[in-house]
Amino acid sequence: MQEIKGGGVCTPEGFQAAALSADIKGKADGKLDFAVLLSDEECETAALFTTNRVKAAPVLYSSELAARGGKFFGAVVNSGNANACTGAEGLTACREITAALEKEFSLRDASLLAASTGVIGAPLPLEKLLGKVAEFPANLDDENGTRFAEAIMTTDTVSKECAVLLNSGEGVYVLGGAAKGVGMLDPTLATMLVFITTDACVTKSSLQEALKKAASRTFNAITVDGDMSTNDSVFLFANSMSGIKPEISQFEEALAYLCKKLAIMLVKDGEGAKKLAAIKVCGAKNTDEAKLCAKKIANSPLVKTMFAGEDPNWGRLLAAAGASGAEFEPDRVSVRFNELLYVSGGKLIDPALEGEVGAIMKAPEFSIEINLNAGDAEFTSYTCDLTKEYIAINADYRS
Amino acid sequence: MQEIKGGGVCTPEGFQAAALSADIKGKADGKLDFAVLLSDEECETAALFTTNRVKAAPVLYSSELAARGGKFFGAVVNSGNANACTGAEGLTACREITAALEKEFSLRDASLLAASTGVIGAPLPLEKLLGKVAEFPANLDDENGTRFAEAIMTTDTVSKECAVLLNSGEGVYVLGGAAKGVGMLDPTLATMLVFITTDACVTKSSLQEALKKAASRTFNAITVDGDMSTNDSVFLFANSMSGIKPEISQFEEALAYLCKKLAIMLVKDGEGAKKLAAIKVCGAKNTDEAKLCAKKIANSPLVKTMFAGEDPNWGRLLAAAGASGAEFEPDRVSVRFNELLYVSGGKLIDPALEGEVGAIMKAPEFSIEINLNAGDAEFTSYTCDLTKEYIAINADYRS
Numbered sequence: 001m002q003e004i005k006g007g008g009v010c011t012p013e014g015f016q017a018a019a020l021s022a023d024i025k026g027k028a029d030g031k032l033d034f035a036v037l038l039s040d041e042e043c044e045t046a047a048l049f050t051t052n053r054v055k056a057a058p059v060l061y062s063s064e065l066a067a068r069g070g071k072f073f074g075a076v077v078n079s080g081n082a083n084a085c086t087g088a089e090g091l092t093a094c095r096e097i098t099a100a101l102e103k104e105f106s107l108r109d110a111s112l113l114a115a116s117t118g119v120i121g122a123p124l125p126l127e128k129l130l131g132k133v134a135e136f137p138a139n140l141d142d143e144n145g146t147r148f149a150e151a152i153m154t155t156d157t158v159s160k161e162c163a164v165l166l167n168s169g170e171g172v173y174v175l176g177g178a179a180k181g182v183g184m185l186d187p188t189l190a191t192m193l194v195f196i197t198t199d200a201c202v203t204k205s206s207l208q209e210a211l212k213k214a215a216s217r218t219f220n221a222i223t224v225d226g227d228m229s230t231n232d233s234v235f236l237f238a239n240s241m242s243g244i245k246p247e248i249s250q251f252e253e254a255l256a257y258l259c260k261k262l263a264i265m266l267v268k269d270g271e272g273a274k275k276l277a278a279i280k281v282c283g284a285k286n287t288d289e290a291k292l293c294a295k296k297i298a299n300s301p302l303v304k305t306m307f308a309g310e311d312p313n314w315g316r317l318l319a320a321a322g323a324s325g326a327e328f329e330p331d332r333v334s335v336r337f338n339e340l341l342y343v344s345g346g347k348l349i350d351p352a353l354e355g356e357v358g359a360i361m362k363a364p365e366f367s368i369e370i371n372l373n374a375g376d377a378e379f380t381s382y383t384c385d386l387t388k389e390y391i392a393i394n395a396d397y398r399s
Numbered sequence: 400m401q402e403i404k405g406g407g408v409c410t411p412e413g414f415q416a417a418a419l420s421a422d423i424k425g426k427a428d429g430k431l432d433f434a435v436l437l438s439d440e441e442c443e444t445a446a447l448f449t450t451n452r453v454k455a456a457p458v459l460y461s462s463e464l465a466a467r468g469g470k471f472f473g474a475v476v477n478s479g480n481a482n483a484c485t486g487a488e489g490l491t492a493c494r495e496i497t498a499a500l501e502k503e504f505s506l507r508d509a510s511l512l513a514a515s516t517g518v519i520g521a522p523l524p525l526e527k528l529l530g531k532v533a534e535f536p537a538n539l540d541d542e543n544g545t546r547f548a549e550a551i552m553t554t555d556t557v558s559k560e561c562a563v564l565l566n567s568g569e570g571v572y573v574l575g576g577a578a579k580g581v582g583m584l585d586p587t588l589a590t591m592l593v594f595i596t597t598d599a600c601v602t603k604s605s606l607q608e609a610l611k612k613a614a615s616r617t618f619n620a621i622t623v624d625g626d627m628s629t630n631d632s633v634f635l636f637a638n639s640m641s642g643i644k645p646e647i648s649q650f651e652e653a654l655a656y657l658c659k660k661l662a663i664m665l666v667k668d669g670e671g672a673k674k675l676a677a678i679k680v681c682g683a684k685n686t687d688e689a690k691l692c693a694k695k696i697a698n699s700p701l702v703k704t705m706f707a708g709e710d711p712n713w714g715r716l717l718a719a720a721g722a723s724g725a726e727f728e729p730d731r732v733s734v735r736f737n738e739l740l741y742v743s744g745g746k747l748i749d750p751a752l753e754g755e756v757g758a759i760m761k762a763p764e765f766s767i768e769i770n771l772n773a774g775d776a777e778f779t780s781y782t783c784d785l786t787k788e789y790i791a792i793n794a795d796y797r798s
Binding site: 230385 | 452486704708721
């Protein structure tokens with residue numbers, strides 16, 4: 001597996017994108033906010049959506065279409081408005097936009113999926129969007145991966161893209177991806193949207209299985225604030241245009257690699273975040289408990305402010321673990337910061353280590369391992385610090 | 400029921416307190432940090448403790464003693480150190496301190512309960528505390544309720560006390576209370592400690608039942624950050640010295656009133672908080688779901704930053720409700736800010752109402768009602784806003 005520098009959703013063969021400014025927020029700032037991702041050939045498609053009971057119109061629309069099992073040419077996406085809590089009008093708006101684009105590109109009905117991200121509850125400015133549809137064909141280009149990644153940004157400060165090239169033995173194939181926001185089953189309301197493309201030939205069932213597996217330890221392992229969006233969606237489009245049928249194990253490994261890369265990018269760009277922390281819980285009774293515990297720690301405001309303060313206040317880790325519901329004996333727990341053992345048998349090993357642990361926390365990235373010594377299962381969650389900038393972003397402006 | 404101005408834990412007949420500075424944090428700032436609450440007569444006692452799997456030494460000690468079912472004279476408490484994650488030494492320290500005080504006051508063994516609050520994982524400075532025990536008798540006074548309430552403060556900015564007087568028909572009796580920190584089943588690591596006293600005659604079983612009932616809609620309904628402490632404890636001491644045996648319904652009502660008063664004081668003084676919001680979820684299928692939903696909303700960082708920003712970004716309320724696991728149809732939900740209906744059928748009624756809702760949120764206290772229209776159950780959770788000051792308190796200083 002080889003990473004392709006500067007690669008993204010348009011790197012696999014036959015994928016193009018177009019991105020425009022429809023001025024959805026009415027700020028006239030020229031921000032790209034309306035985009036389409038298109039494959040030359042129809043794609044086997046896998047998708048995952050938010051489990052929030054309140055689902056945005058594009059989630060209702062796309063999940064219904066995806067469940068029917070057909071092929072798709074790609075997706076249309078907008079930022080600046082989530083089209084969530086917008087009732088029947090929202091669903092109609094979503095249908096009209098995809099239909100207008102399908103007509104514009106002479107695609108068959110219901111061959112495009114849809115996604116939105118932005119403020120919840122405001123009506124989508126449908127006329128503005130429809131007015132831009134005619135401009136898409138001229139804008140379509142296989143060099144537009146970065147423009148597509150930019151168009152889906154909201155409070156993101158950098159666009160997130162990645163692509164990898166693999167050799168199946170028979171020849172090469174490529175996976176590419178673009179993402180924004182953070183989190184899937186446990187995400188911020190900033191919404192996570194992920195678009196992954198590949199020119200490999202993979203059956204729909206293998207595709208969906210591979211995506212589910214990859215997401216469980218990547219997009220479902222990250223958190224910024226434990227809030228769950230109404231709009232989270234992950235799409236995986238496979239157009240077969242490389243002609244390569246990879247070993248499924250190789251494809252799954254490459255997909256997991258790509259998903260992890262994108263997931264880590266999301267956490268690092270978490271709202272106000274300055275630190276990336278990998279929280280590994282090991283020695284748990286089973287994977288569910290390991291995950292429960294890692295997520296509880298990763299979402300604890302007191303743990304996250306401790307990261308911001310670079311303060312090895314390890315009691316907060318144990319308190320969060322104890323509140324998680326995972327079974328363990330407090331006096332058997334050990335804690336490492338990077339490789340350094342700091343807590344053993346539930347107690348501080350030596351207060352003199354505090355300086356060394358503090359130095360580890362000063363780095364922009366570090367890992368913490370909490371060994372519950374209650375079994376063999378482990379789970380790693382990726383989180384960021386909770387800073388004053390997070391408050392500023394979410395209190396001072398409407399996202 | 401009549402509130403007694405300036406009343407607290409020493410207001411009921413026969414209760415005295417002493418509070419000293421043992422300089423537990425080594426700051427030599429004279430802060431009161433070591434206190435005892437004593438009744439002239441032994442008390443029937445009810446208690447509730449944190450459900451965190453990681454329990455502080457005083458929680459292990461007191462819960463075991465309380466479970467034995469005997470009577471108690473009161474409790475010894477310190478701030479500045481949680482005596483949590485301190486292993487066997489921590490438990491020994493807790494035993495030595497209570498034993499030294501029992502000896503000093505010529506009480507029988509194991510007749511005092513214990514509580515601690517402060518940093519987790521640091522050894523308790525036992526010698527400092529033992530060195531202060533001899534000073535307690537001279538300090539004991541029934542005017543010391545406020546000193547006691549001050550001694551238990553950590554990041555609290557004001558001491559919290561309350562007392563009520565009731566007439567049973569046969570005569571009057573009094574309930575008094577002091578509290579610090581926030582939360583019980585869903586509390587901040589700042590730890591909630593609550594001490595309630597009464598001179599009424601109530602049986603132990605009625606006492607425990609009344610406390611459990613009162614806590615469920617008061618201390619268990621509040622949240623600051625959704626973190627759960629290793630030290631939370633609520634004690635209720637009844638010394639019978641008024642000679643009054645109240646109707647249990649009257650006593651329960653008075654206890655619930657007192658608990659709610661103290662609980663609201665705790666949220667209002669939440670770390671960095673400037674707003675108190677009552678989140679009422681009604682129309683839920685059952686009380687568990689109402690509570691789940693109210694708590695999820697009350698703990699959502701995005702909801703809490705929206706309060707800080709005074710921004711009626713109501714989509715965050717629905718997204719949090721949708722993530723809670725409570726069953727409801729999104730398009731049947733209505734939302735009121737104070738009395739004002741803002742969302743109906745899952746949609747905004749009129750964007751023009753935004754100014755009016757914003758004005759409601761500018762007040763230091765307001766209520767939000769989310770009607771799920773899925774049943775008859777309701778639950779109200781009390782929460783505060785999430786501000787930059789919360790981050791400063793928890794990131795910049797070790798609490």
